[in-house]
Every structure is written in C-alpha cells, then in structure tokens.
Amino acid sequence: MIEFQNVTYNHQKDVGVNNLSFSIPENDFTFLIGPTGSGKTTLMRLIYFDLFPQSGIVRAGDYSSNNIKKRKIPYARRDIGMVFQNYQLLEDRNVYDNIALPLHVLGFPAKEITERVEECIDLVKLDGKEKLNPTQLSGGEQQRASLARAIVKDPSILLADEPTGNLDPVSAFELVKLLQEIHETGTTILMASHNYNLIKGRGYRIMELQNGHLRGNG
C-alpha cells in the first residue's frame, strides 16, 4: 500500500508537491497524470525514499518516511520496482545481465536467477535479444527490458515514471498492455504519464496533479 498524509516537498527552484493526501491500496492500478513539472516525478521519488517530505508522512509497503533509517532504504526499495522514461539501463552490460542485476542484489541463487530472468524475458517478448547491449535495442525494447528488470524481483509495488514518454504510439500501447498483465498478477502499479489519451477508458483510477496539487482523484 502507498499512503501520503499531508505531504509537502518543494524543490529550491521547481515546484514539488503541496499538502498531498491520498492512498493507493494493494493490487491497485493507478494512473498519475499531469503536465511536465506538475510534481509527478517528485511524488514517485518520495515513494521510493529518494526524497523525504518536508512535512507530512509517506508510507510505502512496510516502511514510513518518518521513521525509516537511512541504512534501511535499500531494503525498502527491494519491494519496489521502478521504470523510468530514460530506461536507466546499464550500457556496460547486456540485456540479460541488466535484468539479472536486482536478483544478484537480493542474493538469489544462480539457478533461480536464470529461471526468473528467462521468464521475464519471455513475458516482455525480448527472446533472442538477451545478449544484446541496450544501445542495440529500439526505444520500445529498451523500455521492455527496463520493465523486466523492475518486475524480475517480483515487487509488490511498481512505479512507472513516464515509461511511454520516449516511445512511439504502438510501443506505448504495448507497454501499457504489459503493465496491465503484470497488475493482474497482484502487483500495485502507479504509472505517471502526461498522455491522457493513452490511459483514458481503461477503467483504472486516475489522479491528476497540477503545480504540485492533487486536482482529481478517482
């Protein structure tokens, strides 16, 4: 579960978020929309404890911003998968190694890592491309590899920050479809986007941010 209680965070120059209160229950799929600079990324960063609220409390899973110790942040992030607009794939290793990395961090045995990575590659339809370097993939493929890396550890929360921002309409549509499939396995998903046409009519909850304020929530 994700919960914000009167959360405010302001950047020195840009708008952050102002007095946000909402909660996203387990197994929910929520879209977060708003124009560029409305505070979507700040909200995401608050959830994975990359930022801490200047006032209010953020809860994500079993961890809370008001009492989490610095050394516990890595453990909080282990239950959160993240997908970014710019993919954040490591260009010094191939697709397989990128996807396997979180499992090495979590200390999975080698055999299980192979099984899980292959399963994810299959799910995101990157079969045959596992030995390629991320730079050899198209934008859509890179984002799918990024998604595979986010879900390989089977997180209970998946945060997708503008995952379709750099994709063509077909790839963007396929990615949202993939996210829906992942949601059906019981993962809580929060996806930020400024493309309303892509998310409307899917029957999921939509929250709207503007200048750091929550305008619509339902």
Add this chain to the structure above:
Amino acid sequence: MDQLFFLISEGFKNVWRHKATSFTAVFTLYVTLIIVGLFMVGGENIHKIIQYVRSKYKVEVFYEQNVSDLQAKVIAEKIRKIRGVRSATVIEKKDAVNIFRDQFGEDIFDVLGYNPLPASTVVNFNRNSAKRLKFNAIIEEIKSMDGVDVVRHQGILVNKLERYYQKLLANFPFVSGLIVLIAVLVIYNTVKLSVYSRRKLIYSMQLIGATKSFIKMPFVFEGLLMGGLSTLLVYPSMLGFIRGSNFLIQSVAHLKISLSVDPFLWLWLAGLAAIISILGSYRAISSILK
C-alpha cells in the same frame, strides 16, 4: 556464496567492460610504480656504488730520503691506526726500484749509480661507512707525521664525491617519502576518476536496493585487480632495467659494479599497489555514496 562470486566476477568484469578507464588506471599505476621502484633500486645500490668508488681512492705517502724502510714501516703503522684508514702498504726502497724498472724499462742504478727513490706507503680507505669520509683531516694528519715528505692524492675529486654522497643520504628519506606520496595521490585520483565515470551504475544499484557495502565490493575487487595487473607489468620492466643497466655498467663503462634488487622490493611494490588501489576505490565510491 553465489553473491560473493557475483561480486568478485563483477569487479573483474568491470575492468574489461571499461577498458579505456581501466587501461588508463593500470598504466598510471604502472608508471608510478616504476618510478617508485627505480628510486628504491637506486637507494638500495647507492651504497654499493660509493663502496666501489672508495675502493678506487688511493693516497701515496712519500717519505724523506733519510727515512729507512724500518722507519717507514713504523710510520705506516701509525697511518693504519688513523680512523677511516683501511690499509697502509709500505713500498720499500728496493721495491720502488723494481716499480721504476717496470714502468720505465731502465734500472735506476745503471742511470744514476745510486737509488734516489724514497720508501713510500699506499693508503686505502674504509669503504663501508655510511658517513662521510673525512679525507682532508686524514691527509693533514699524515702530512704532520715526522719523516713524511709528500702526500699525493685526488683530494678535490674525493671531497666532491663524498659531499654529493652525504647530500644524497641526507635527502633520501625526504625525497623517497615525497615520491611515495605523489604516487599515492596519482593512483588514488586515477582510481577515483574511474569510479566517478560510473556514477550511473552506482545510482542504478541504489535504486534496485543494493546496500552500500554491496555497491562498494566490486569496485574494491576491481581496484585489487588493477593493482595486481600493474604490478605484474612492473616486474619484467624493472628486471629489464636492472639487467640493461648492469650490461652498460660492466660492458660499456667497464666498472665492476652489479646492481641488485632486494626480493622484498617486489612484495613492497605489490603491497603498495594493492593498498593504494583498494583504498582509492573504497574512498572514491564512499564519497559518491554519501
């Protein structure tokens, strides 16, 4: 166990993945270690060189005409007791005649009808002292002895050499300390740059949920490997340098000096490379992870 294997292999793979920065780091380490190593070899062999030079110092003491061979031996004994003198060999009057004959091919008795050559003594000096040889004081003491006529020596040259040697000995700890310090800074900064170039990897690892120690470990293993690689390159280069120098010294300069290297120097260099590269990696990654 799988995780430890991953961390070690990741460290080693990183060297290959980032060939350009790894090559720069290894090369810088190599050059720095070579400079440190050569300086250490120089320090180790400088005493050997001064010993050889001192063995070539020679002072000839010529006695007055009226000094007999027996009296010459008594004076030589006094000379031998002077601090810094290693030996004093008496050349009797008749030996002087033989030397004259060897050098000029004529018997001085046939030329002059008598032997005008005085008895003399050849003085050699202690070679092992690390202290400056007080050459002038020794010469003055010999000159002041009764029966001594002329003392022939290479005083200016010897004094110069001894002065340089003393300066070198006095400054060696300071200069070697400075060179090691520069080496440490160069290696540390090279490793630091190599770590900084991978900030994205570090950030990604943090997002995935890697602990600080997990992120640091591959960099430490990578530092260790780079230290090992550069040390492996340093060994043959140093051996080649020492052998080449010995060839030049013995075959070209015809000096009977052979440079040697203490086996512990290898261990010392390997240790230095390992410690600096590991600490450099660790500190660099720690400063990014703050």
